[in-house]
Amino acid sequence: MKTMPVIQRNFFRLLRSGTFGRKDEPLEPMSEWKWDRLCQLALMHGVGALVADGIKAYSDDFFLRLSDRQKDNWHRITEETEERNKETDMCLAELFDTFNHAHLRPILLKGQGFASLYDRPGHRSGGDIDIYFPYKPQAEKADAWAIEHGTEKDESDRNMLKYFRHGIKIEHHKQMMYLTNTLLNRRLQKIIDSEIRCCDSAYRIINGTKIEIVPHTLSLLIIIVRMARYIMNEGISLKQLIDFGMFLRKEGDKVDFVKLQKWIGKLQLQHMALLEGALLVKLMKFDEDELPFINFKNDTDTTTITDDIFDMNGSHTVDWFFTQGKHVFVTTSNSNAMLWHIRHTAKFFKYYPAEIFTNFFASFARSLSRIEE
Template sequence: MNIIQRNFFTLLRSGAFGSKGHIEPMSAWKWNRLYQLSLMHGVTAIVYDGISNHDDDFFMQMPNWQLANWQRATEETELNNRRIDDVTVRLIEELDRGQMRPILLKGQSAATLYDNPLHRTPGNIDIFFPYTTQARKADEWAEKNGSAPTNPSRHIMQYTWNGIEIEHHHCMQQLTNKALNARLQAITEKEIRESKPAYITIYDTRVEVLPPTLSLLHALIRITRYILNEGICMKQLIDLGIYLRKAGDKVDFVKLQTWIKKLGMQNIARLISGIMVTLFGFEEDELQFASGKPDADINSIINEMFHITDNHADSWYFTQGKNIFVRTSDSNAMIWQIKHSAKYFRYYPSETVTNFFTTFAHSISHIEE
């Protein structure tokens, strides 16, 4: 790692997990690069927490205008979280009144475990409905009360309510391998049906979330899907680490390892575990979802995350011009996707192959009829 990356991880570990490191001196230009890096990975406010924790470090020096940028970005993150929390509570109350059993997923659910929940970069509001009748009823409610609702596709319905984008999930998450996906849906359905409901509190309102063991499984799948399609996302790794530190004692790791084996995820789980050890200093006994060390060059994989862009998966869609010939919108992106899939094949072969061809088929759908 270069000095920018080293300082980035020192501040990120401090902001997320409270560890204290040493800051290396950098120029204003390098501090600006670190700022851009934090924006790219959606962890700006967390890194700012690390900056605050290192206020007494001799080399924690940057121009006032740069520090003001961090403060403004953090204040904006806090404001957005307050808006989304407010809408989340109102939405959950509406859906609860209709007896639709909304289960909050991902973002605002994960944020409640942060030392400062307002510092997790927010997205939209994701709601899962475990039963078909409830999901249909919720979609009907969205069509009546939401703005610009979309027809459910890939088991997701999107709409806007009170200025915030909402997603209704009929299916929490999917794998592209049909056999593995059938196992995942069976695991999810059985665990929702048999486990005691779990709850968090937002503004004194009780909100249902996933049971702990199932929540951790889907966090690992989410990271896996992102690795296969985009690369490593820092915000998701922070979510995972905080969940393990704050709620790991509620997880049945024996059951989780059984699920991971059923889904053929042992190697990718070891890879994720290795990244957590290398980047954030986690101990192996904190990462009981994986056994053994990964057969991987962790440093080269980590280096890839510093080159992540937000358009790899979208920029190789196929388009058709005025003539009959079909071309990709970005041939370099397509080559990247091929190399990327080949790189991660050994970690999750059964999913990597079907994921590549599913993405390819989706890109073909962009061709004009």
């Protein structure tokens, strides 16, 4: 942390305070321009309202010098995040009431389920509503309902149906999570199917509605796999890292860590889980004892991944796809993004070699599929 510029050091102090109530370091002085850059960084990572909570906690700090314009801006960011979460919670409750009444067994993935763990649930920036239907007949009925009652339907992805309801994007997932390595994915799907069918269900109450979520031990595995996939394709997501820490703090006592460790071994996730755990320890100041399923024998270098946190150029995988012009030649729409992805794959190869190799070619194939016939 000592090598980080002052903007980044203050950013993590405020973020730790706004999420985990940690206020053990004083702020350092910054100019108005640097405070604007910090705000930009918070918005880029979808943690604006959480950093605003940190600013409130540091309100008596001598070096917290914000202009009236900046104070108004942080207030606006918080209000907009709260309003969006209210709209999402209302839509979520309506959907689950409808699907539960029809006995379709919807299971909420990530998103608002994680938000309910936060001290201020409305301050976690929401996104889509992701729903998993474990049984095919019920999933087909849910899709039929969505096609009839939703707007802007998108069935182009064979693994999910996308649509909008009350301005909120909804995704019906056919798989809770997947890996591109065929053998590892088969193992993952077996774990998911077994846990969904044999284990006690878990629930949250959101907007007065009982919402089924992923069972606790499986949920932590899915968090680790999701973070791994995001790291391989985009770099670290601070929202996912905070969800990881929040889940451990609030739900860790309900997790079977022996079972989780066996799953991590079956999926060859040990090195990637170690990297994710090291990030939680170094950036969010967690104790290694809070992650009993990770072996912290070696001092894991997190520099390669924290560099991506502060990359504000945005030329990542999402910009890497191919198009066909007037001639027979196929070109990438963003060569910088393609080069970034190649370097990124090489950089993280050692953390998950069994998956990252197939992941790279799967990304390549997806980009080629976008060529017009």
